[in-house]
Amino acid sequence: MDTDTALVQRAIDGDERAMRLLWNQHAPHVDAVVRRLAGDPDLAEDIAQEVWIQIFRALPSWRGDAKFGTWVHRVAINRTLNALRCARRLAATETAIEEDSAAVEQDAERTMLARSIEDAARQLSPGARTVFLLHDVEGYTHEEIAAELGITAGGSKSQLFKARAKLRRLLAPLIDSPSSAGLERNHAAPSY
Amino acid sequence: MQHLHTERLAAFDHEPLSASERAHLVLCSRCRNARDAYAQMVLRARALRDAELPAAARLSTWESIAAELRAEGMLKGAAVAAAPRAESPLRRSRGVSWHRVAWRMAAAMCLMLGGAVVGRVTAGVERVGVPLEGAESAASVVPSVSAVEWQPAESFTSVSTATLALERAQQEYERASLWLASNDFGARDSDVYRARLAALDQMMAASRAGLQDAPQDPVLNHYFLTASTAREATLQQLSGALPVDKTIERY
Numbered sequence: 001m002d003t004d005t006a007l008v009q010r011a012i013d014g015d016e017r018a019m020r021l022l023w024n025q026h027a028p029h030v031d032a033v034v035r036r037l038a039g040d041p042d043l044a045e046d047i048a049q050e051v052w053i054q055i056f057r058a059l060p061s062w063r064g065d066a067k068f069g070t071w072v073h074r075v076a077i078n079r080t081l082n083a084l085r086c087a088r089r090l091a092a093t094e095t096a097i098e099e100d101s102a103a104v105e106q107d108a109e110r111t112m113l114a115r116s117i118e119d120a121a122r123q124l125s126p127g128a129r130t131v132f133l134l135h136d137v138e139g140y141t142h143e144e145i146a147a148e149l150g151i152t153a154g155g156s157k158s159q160l161f162k163a164r165a166k167l168r169r170l171l172a173p174l175i176d177s178p179s180s181a182g183l184e185r186n187h188a189a190p191s192y
Numbered sequence: 193m194q195h196l197h198t199e200r201l202a203a204f205d206h207e208p209l210s211a212s213e214r215a216h217l218v219l220c221s222r223c224r225n226a227r228d229a230y231a232q233m234v235l236r237a238r239a240l241r242d243a244e245l246p247a248a249a250r251l252s253t254w255e256s257i258a259a260e261l262r263a264e265g266m267l268k269g270a271a272v273a274a275a276p277r278a279e280s281p282l283r284r285s286r287g288v289s290w291h292r293v294a295w296r297m298a299a300a301m302c303l304m305l306g307g308a309v310v311g312r313v314t315a316g317v318e319r320v321g322v323p324l325e326g327a328e329s330a331a332s333v334v335p336s337v338s339a340v341e342w343q344p345a346e347s348f349t350s351v352s353t354a355t356l357a358l359e360r361a362q363q364e365y366e367r368a369s370l371w372l373a374s375n376d377f378g379a380r381d382s383d384v385y386r387a388r389l390a391a392l393d394q395m396m397a398a399s400r401a402g403l404q405d406a407p408q409d410p411v412l413n414h415y416f417l418t419a420s421t422a423r424e425a426t427l428q429q430l431s432g433a434l435p436v437d438k439t440i441e442r443y
Contacts, residue, residue, distance in 0.1 A: 006403055006413065014268035017366065019261070020254050021420050031251045036240075048251030053260055117237050136237035157206060164202035168229055175229045175236070 004068035012059050023052060026072045030055075033076045036133055038084065039122050047083040054079040077138060081130070081148055120170040124163050131156050132163040196223045204230050362414060369425040388426050395419040 010018035031044075034051060038044035055075050062071050121129050130149065134140040135156070142153040142160075149156070168175065196213055204227050209217065217224050261267045348354040399416040406412055 006416075010413070014266060016258060016267050017362075017417050017421065019267070020258070021417065021424070023252075023254055023257065024424050027250055027252065034251060045251050049257055049260070052252055052257050053264075056257075056261055056266060057264075117233070117240060132237070136234050137240045139238070139241070157203070161199040161202040161206075164230060164233065165198045168198075168202070168226075168233055171233060172229075175232045 005064055008059055008062060008068065011056065019056060022068075026069060027052075029069065030072060030076045033073060034080050036118060036121070036137065037077065037080045037130065039126065039129060043084075043087065046087075047080055050083055051076050051079045077134070078148075084126070084130070116174075117167065117171065120167045121163075123170060124166060128159045128163040128166070131159040132167070135160050136164075195220065196226075198226075201227050202230055205234065358414065362418060365418065366421045369422055385426050389423060392419050392423045392426065396423065 007018045007022055011022055030051060031048060034048050035041070035044045038047055055072060058075055062068060066074075121132060124132065127149075131145055134145045134148070135142065140148070142156040145151075145156040146153045151159075196209075196216060200207075200209075200213070201223065217227065258267060348357065396416060396419045399412055399419060402412045403409070403416060
């Protein structure tokens, strides 16, 4: 029996010290997940406690076939999405798909350049941010995202590509090579 | 051929390019660089998941989580809440030496170990006059603990009584450790904390190894949990002992 298994068993039995140790070990990671997905710091605070309560409620369902940290990560994502859904932050996901494309074009020029991907992601619409974070950061497939958000896999892809396009603009100084940062150039000779 | 559409490039890892698009990419450095930028961005995004987490204030507190769990009946026993964190250590009085902190921790440890030894030795014995010196000295230097009265047992008549006393002693030790972590930042030398952390890690590794062979053993479990608690408290203290622009990355 490894340490996590022993701690989880004690936590299931209602041992407060074991529960607090689990919280203490995994809270930084859970906080990071909640912060990223929620986007808004106040909302993240509201969600974090609920996520932990759900984690403890769900402890008996952890069967030890995945690392405990991986399981916690997954539960944190699911519960955060649920909380966001309850907060009606994702209610406009589907309609936002079409609106996003126009918004990307309109506000790209007037938004501040971001210092990091997480900074930039906060400037996306809630739906686009969620799809980007789930796919490109968390590694979800479009089918999983579709099931999670109640949209189609095609809608998820569309959101992702638009999100990437906007993020690239926001992150240009960080990720673009000097030659691509400028305006249109004459076709250069192939570099192979 | 016109440049490739932005979203076409953004889909670089989803949809293969057609022959004409590939041909354009070979000739057009702008589109090629744009595709490379997307690829780099996706790589960076993927790395976020496992990136070293920056030190940030916790989004939740154990006290509020525990209160809700207790209300739902998921926690057994009375609250063992840590003392509330006080204001920034940088604004705190610096008059206490690290020796006192170490001594207090040692006293608390003696208290707990004394309880464990007494509990084990006296199980089934009618009366053993082992004075709990640690209890007296700890109580004299950690006034906050007096909020929960320490009642040293004069004798233990059963394993359950001794186990209960051991649990109580551990809770007191834990409370004292966390209280000190929250309220006593006299120690300014982070090397002391680092050395303690290294020692605690060894203790945890030893008890963890023991738990592999005897996962249900209460003594080994207590040692492991106690070392974990002390580690948590020390990390808090180390964080307080570091300059504000430094975070704990390794020790």
